[in-house]
Amino acid sequence: MPSKPAPPITIDAVYAAPGYLFRRMQQIAVSIFMEECRAFDLTPVQYAALIAIHTHPGIDATRLSAVIAFDRSTLGSVIERLEVKGYIERKPAPEDKRIKLLHLTKSGAAILRDIIPAVERAQARMLEPLKPADRKALMGLLVQLVDLNNEASRVPLRAEDALEHLGKGG
Amino acid sequence: MPSKPAPPITIDAVYAAPGYLFRRMQQIAVSIFMEECRAFDLTPVQYAALIAIHTHPGIDATRLSAVIAFDRSTLGSVIERLEVKGYIERKPAPEDKRIKLLHLTKSGAAILRDIIPAVERAQARMLEPLKPADRKALMGLLVQLVDLNNEASRVPLRAEDALEHLGKGG
DNA sequence: TGTTGATTGACAGTATACTGACGATCAAGG
DNA sequence: CCTTGATCGTCAGTATACTGTCAATCAACA
Numbered sequence: 001m002p003s004k005p006a007p008p009i010t011i012d013a014v015y016a017a018p019g020y021l022f023r024r025m026q027q028i029a030v031s032i033f034m035e036e037c038r039a040f041d042l043t044p045v046q047y048a049a050l051i052a053i054h055t056h057p058g059i060d061a062t063r064l065s066a067v068i069a070f071d072r073s074t075l076g077s078v079i080e081r082l083e084v085k086g087y088i089e090r091k092p093a094p095e096d097k098r099i100k101l102l103h104l105t106k107s108g109a110a111i112l113r114d115i116i117p118a119v120e121r122a123q124a125r126m127l128e129p130l131k132p133a134d135r136k137a138l139m140g141l142l143v144q145l146v147d148l149n150n151e152a153s154r155v156p157l158r159a160e161d162a163l164e165h166l167g168k169g170g
Numbered sequence: 171m172p173s174k175p176a177p178p179i180t181i182d183a184v185y186a187a188p189g190y191l192f193r194r195m196q197q198i199a200v201s202i203f204m205e206e207c208r209a210f211d212l213t214p215v216q217y218a219a220l221i222a223i224h225t226h227p228g229i230d231a232t233r234l235s236a237v238i239a240f241d242r243s244t245l246g247s248v249i250e251r252l253e254v255k256g257y258i259e260r261k262p263a264p265e266d267k268r269i270k271l272l273h274l275t276k277s278g279a280a281i282l283r284d285i286i287p288a289v290e291r292a293q294a295r296m297l298e299p300l301k302p303a304d305r306k307a308l309m310g311l312l313v314q315l316v317d318l319n320n321e322a323s324r325v326p327l328r329a330e331d332a333l334e335h336l337g338k339g340g
Numbered sequence: 341t342g343t344t345g346a347t348t349g350a351c352a353g354t355a356t357a358c359t360g361a362c363g364a365t366c367a368a369g370g
Numbered sequence: 371c372c373t374t375g376a377t378c379g380t381c382a383g384t385a386t387a388c389t390g391t392c393a394a395t396c397a398a399c400a
Contacts, residue, residue: 009221009224009225009282009283009286010221010224010225011218011221011222011225011226011237011238011329012225013221014218014221014222014238015327015329016309016313017289017293018199018293018296018297018309018312019199019200019202019203019214019292019293019296020214020218021309021312021313021316022192022195022196022199022296022312023196023199023200023214023386024239024316024323024327025192025196025312025315025316025319026192026193026195026196027239027323027324027325027387027388028316028319028320028322028323029188029189029192029193030189030193030356030387030388031322031323031324031388032189032319032322033189034388043355043356044189044190044193044356045355045356045357046355048181048184048190051179051180051181051183051184052181052184054179054180055179055180055181055182056181060378060379061378061379062377062378062379067181068181068184069194069197070356070357071356071357071358071359072378072379072380073357073358073359073360073379073380073381074355074356074357074358076379076380076381077355077356078355078356081354081355096365096366096377096378097364097365097366097378098364098365098366098377098378098379099365099377099378099379100378100379112179113179116179119187122189123187123188123189125322126188126189126192126315126319127188127315129314129315129318129319130311130314130315130318134311134314137307137311138308138311138312138315139186139188139191141300141304141307141308141311142188142191142192142195142308143186143191144299144300144304145195145296145297145299145300145308146191146194146195146198148299148300149195149198149202149296149299150198152198152201152202152295153194153197153198153201154197154201154357154358154359155197155357155358157185157194159181159185193356197357197358200357200358200386201358204358213385213386214386215385215386215387216385230348230349231348231349232347232348232349240386240387241386241387241388241389242348242349243349243350243351243387243388243389243390244385244386244387244388246349246350246351247385247386248385248386251384251385266347266348266395266396267348267394267395267396268347268348268349268394268395268396269347269348269349269395270348270349324387324388324389325387325388
């Protein structure tokens with residue numbers, strides 16, 4: 001068997017590369033989300049942050065970044081935008097002056113409840129072109145891959161660790 | 171059978187959502203790419219642009235954006251950075267004063283040749299945690315899904331259309 | 341030829357993402 | 371108590387991504 005030839009330097013190699021496909025699929029996913037949720041003026045990231053704060057009331061920004069696998073620097077501006085929109089409140093923690101505790105406002109809880117159907121539609125649309133069996137297969141593989149590659153990103157997901165300070169984790 | 175209950179509003183639902191997994195996998199893919207290609211100071215997007223210009227010498231910015239499924243506004247700054255680094259040249263087209271034609275410099279062709287092994291390593295690492303059969307399955311499903319969802323993004327991929335002006339397409 | 345409509349590159353504005361750094365604060369040790 | 375090191379939120383800087391707009395240019399048509 002001859003030695004493997006050097007791969008050709010063409011754009012077609014890029015089209016088949018995992019990195020390109022992940023970027024492309026992310027573009028498409030964001031586009032579909034924004035389209036379905038236009039009426040609510042919430043980005044996918046802002047939605048994830050709201051859900052996380054709803055699930056873990058009183059969480060601080062650093063732990064929130066771990067819960068949604070989010071860069072801490074970026075999260076600052078996301079939180080600020082949510083605060084300006086009136087969906088969350090930032091209150092200083094009495095026992096630690098460095099920390100600001102995050103809570104949903106009534107308005108935040110309301111929009112979260114109302115946006116759910118649109119989000120569900122968006123998530124469904126992303127996979128709609130595939131056959132049902134293929135959707136399950138793809139999601140299964142993706143869950144695996146993201147989990148196994150967790151440490152490869154700068155901000156690994158730390159869902160459990162982040163809860164300990166709240167006295168809920170074990 | 172009782173009617174389907176409303177989905178719970180918790181972060182766990184997000185972890186299993188396609189949109190979240192695509193975002194997460196993109197984060198991881200970019201992180202791995204940057205790590206493997208650190209010595210070359212090229213982002214994934216800049217790499218894709220260089221490859222596309224190498225494949226289609228003399229392409230203009232608008233067509234380039236279609237070839238790599240890239241927003242035209244964003245592409246402007248990407249091109250500028252590549253020009254500052256000395257990897258590409260922008261020359262005005264004699265027959266159309268609106269257009270600037272893009273070509274690789276010798277330096278650009280050289281870095282493209284040199285970076286290929288690092289890019290191959292990065293692409294391999296993204297899928298490494300999966301079994302070989304699962305890697306193929308995932309890529310197959312992703313190629314399908316990206317293709318079938320092509321029109322859902324603002325900048326659909328137009329690989330063929332973009333070539334016609336160069337007299338190469340049919 | 342002169343107007344109309346489309347295209348091109350550029351720009352402003354917003355929103356993720358990451359790197360690196362900073363002062364304020366806290367916890368632990370001497 | 372005081373120093374040391376870690377953590378917290380924040381900021382500056384860079385790089386995608388998208389929306390919308392603009393002047394310059396071009397192509398097509400009356």
